Amino acid sequence: MIFRQLFDSGSSTYSYLLADSGEAVLIDPVLEQAERDATLISELSLTLLWTLETHVHADHVTGAARLRDRLHSRIALATAARAEGADCNLNDGDRIGFGSRFLMVRATPGHTASCLTYVLDDESMAFTGDCLLIRGCGRTDFQEGSPAQLYRSVRERVFNLQDDCRLYPGHDYRGLTVTTVAEEKAHNPRLGLAKSEDDFNACMANLKLAYPKRIDVAVPANLRCGREGETAP
Numbered sequence: 001m002i003f004r005q006l007f008d009s010g011s012s013t014y015s016y017l018l019a020d021s022g023e024a025v026l027i028d029p030v031l032e033q034a035e036r037d038a039t040l041i042s043e044l045s046l047t048l049l050w051t052l053e054t055h056v057h058a059d060h061v062t063g064a065a066r067l068r069d070r071l072h073s074r075i076a077l078a079t080a081a082r083a084e085g086a087d088c089n090l091n092d093g094d095r096i097g098f099g100s101r102f103l104m105v106r107a108t109p110g111h112t113a114s115c116l117t118y119v120l121d122d123e124s125m126a127f128t129g130d131c132l133l134i135r136g137c138g139r140t141d142f143q144e145g146s147p148a149q150l151y152r153s154v155r156e157r158v159f160n161l162q163d164d165c166r167l168y169p170g171h172d173y174r175g176l177t178v179t180t181v182a183e184e185k186a187h188n189p190r191l192g193l194a195k196s197e198d199d200f201n202a203c204m205a206n207l208k209l210a211y212p213k214r215i216d217v218a219v220p221a222n223l224r225c226g227r228e229g230e231t232a233p
């Protein structure tokens with residue numbers, strides 16, 4: 001299997017390319033990186049079947065629509081996102097195939113109401129979006145976010161993967177790239193096993209983060225799967 005972790009420095013977003021037998025999927029593409037991604041996919045002689053969103057992003061516009069125009073890929077994201085223009089609406093338990101491999105869809109709401117985690121068929125890797133970040137987690141103060149749901153999603157739907165399952169987040173703001181279930185259970189300062197739900201709620205209530213700079217552009221654009229118009233860079 002081909003696996004590439006790709007980075008957008010403007011939004012500190014990770015995108016992930018997975019491929020088998022010439023067929024690829026790309027998780028969380030970024031509009032500004034669509035040319036880079038399309039070039040890599042072509043150089044590796046891959047057919048991009050799907051772009052997959054972990055959620056409706058608040059901080060960047062997805063490259064999904066531009067890649068669909070460029071490479072004829074199809075767009076998939078959660079049914080619960082209620083976005084316009086997707087080719088497939090995903091639900092908990094769905095599978096997305098590429099070559100002889102597949103990703104399983106897990107609903108992991110909390111950062112937003114429609115967040116998904118994609119788990120590789122053998123459970124060796126999972127793509128958690130902004131549900132679980134490395135030693136952190138996504139904020140819960142907009143887009144129907146919910147600390148109670150996020151706590152349950154991480155504890156019941158991520159931490160129940162095997163301890164050595166590698167976890168790849170939607171962002172990292174400090175330069176870290178990958179973690180494991182065991183590492184986060186032991187060292188996540190918000191959601192590690194030593195933390196109670198009350199600890200977590202208190203932490204999330206006191207984050208006091210500024211809103212993402214591009215939220216007013218990004219959310220409406222992403223609810224159209226990044227279809228361009230007035231939002232093009």
Ligand SMILES: N[C@@H](CCC(=O)N[C@@H](CS)C(=O)NCC(=O)O)C(=O)O
Nearest residue numbers: 058059130137138139211212213214
């Ligand atoms: N400064 C960033 C903020 C990005 C942000 O709020 N990111 C969200 C994910 S979409 C988050 O949950 N961040 C968690 C954190 O910063 O701890 C921007 O303006 O875009």
Ligand SMILES: [Fe+2]
Nearest residue numbers: 057058130138
């Ligand atoms: Fe996010």
